[in-house]
Amino acid sequence: MSELVELWEKPSTAKTMIAGWHQWADAGSVSSGLPQYLIDRTNARHIGSIQPDSFYLFQIPGAHHFLRPAVKLRGGYRQALARRKNEFFYAGDERRGFLVFLGEEPHLNEERYAEAFLDAVQDLGVKRIAAVAGVYGQVPYDRDRDVSCVYSLPEMKDDLEKYSLRFSNYEGGATISTYLADRAEPRGIEFFAFYALVPAYSFSTSAMATHQMAMDEDFKAWHDLMKRLNRMFDLGLDLSDLDRQGRELVDTWTSQIDDLAQTMPQLGVRDYMEQVNAEFAEESPDQLSDAWEEALRDLFEDDQDL
Numbered sequence: 001m002s003e004l005v006e007l008w009e010k011p012s013t014a015k016t017m018i019a020g021w022h023q024w025a026d027a028g029s030v031s032s033g034l035p036q037y038l039i040d041r042t043n044a045r046h047i048g049s050i051q052p053d054s055f056y057l058f059q060i061p062g063a064h065h066f067l068r069p070a071v072k073l074r075g076g077y078r079q080a081l082a083r084r085k086n087e088f089f090y091a092g093d094e095r096r097g098f099l100v101f102l103g104e105e106p107h108l109n110e111e112r113y114a115e116a117f118l119d120a121v122q123d124l125g126v127k128r129i130a131a132v133a134g135v136y137g138q139v140p141y142d143r144d145r146d147v148s149c150v151y152s153l154p155e156m157k158d159d160l161e162k163y164s165l166r167f168s169n170y171e172g173g174a175t176i177s178t179y180l181a182d183r184a185e186p187r188g189i190e191f192f193a194f195y196a197l198v199p200a201y202s203f204s205t206s207a208m209a210t211h212q213m214a215m216d217e218d219f220k221a222w223h224d225l226m227k228r229l230n231r232m233f234d235l236g237l238d239l240s241d242l243d244r245q246g247r248e249l250v251d252t253w254t255s256q257i258d259d260l261a262q263t264m265p266q267l268g269v270r271d272y273m274e275q276v277n278a279e280f281a282e283e284s285p286d287q288l289s290d291a292w293e294e295a296l297r298d299l300f301e302d303d304q305d306l
Helices: 027-042 109-126 153-165 176-187 221-231 238-262 267-282 285-304
Strands: 004-006 014-022 047-052 071-074 078-082 087-092 097-104 129-135 145-151 190-206 209-214
Touching: 004 087, 004 109, 004 176, 014 027, 014 109, 014 221, 027 087, 027 221, 047 109, 047 209, 078 145, 129 145, 129 176, 129 221, 129 267, 145 153, 145 176, 153 221, 153 238, 176 190, 190 221, 190 267, 209 238, 221 238, 238 267, 238 285
Parallel strands: 014 097, 014 129, 129 190
Antiparallel strands: 004 047, 047 087, 071 078, 087 097, 145 190, 190 209
16 A cells, blocks of 8 residues: 555445545535535544645745645744645444545646555445536526536446436546546546536626626535435435525525626626526536536636636
8 A cells, every 4th residue: 555545444334435625626615515514414533644745736936825735823923734634534333334535636746646545445445436526507506406427437337327417528637536537447446426517607798797606615516416425325314404505505596696686787687597597408418518518628727827
């Protein structure tokens, strides 16, 4: 096993893993927020980590504030300094349980990072890994989230088709999940990623009248992904709290959109939302696939502009 991996517990009932990262594809905090929610909700215990050596940049000219660890000072003395974390957790008991991984997407040495992650997975005896992520798109905020999927082994497709999703045809820059899916295949590891399409809108009639909305924490997406994983992994989790938070989020957005339509009628909010709903209802699988590819391309183009 990689010298970068430290595991101080190997639960015998941990055969499945849900993984997420602080990463590019983190719309709605799906990739970072959902794993943390599971850790907190299940009182999962910390069982291991990957050391951050050689994976992270400290500076790129013009973008260092996105890379450097945050520090908190009081009177010139350091109170806290954030550390890069890549940690494994276990939720369950001696009868049933699952693993959760929450990490920081590497900036470099991705091959070494992938080897360390997959070494740990194999040492823990994990049989299937589900990565979760989100991508922003113009989709209805009050409808079930559309989910796209990538996977590591061809024989996985028939089983994955049971979970109401579409398979991505994207071509372009890889996310950490697609990279790991590629590296998992030579090892025969079942790795797949679910990408939820998270609502984001840009209401504008001119450069002088623009208003944007995007879900920072899309509890509806978290719930819709966990419905699939709860069933697939037989987790037995109570999802009523996520369901409640998702419904409250929809109610909040309904109020915000109503207020915006009244206070800024020049934005044409009602017409915009009617078009979003009509296009979503009428789109064929191929059209939705096109929407996915456009959203992912936008994701990488936005990053290149930093």
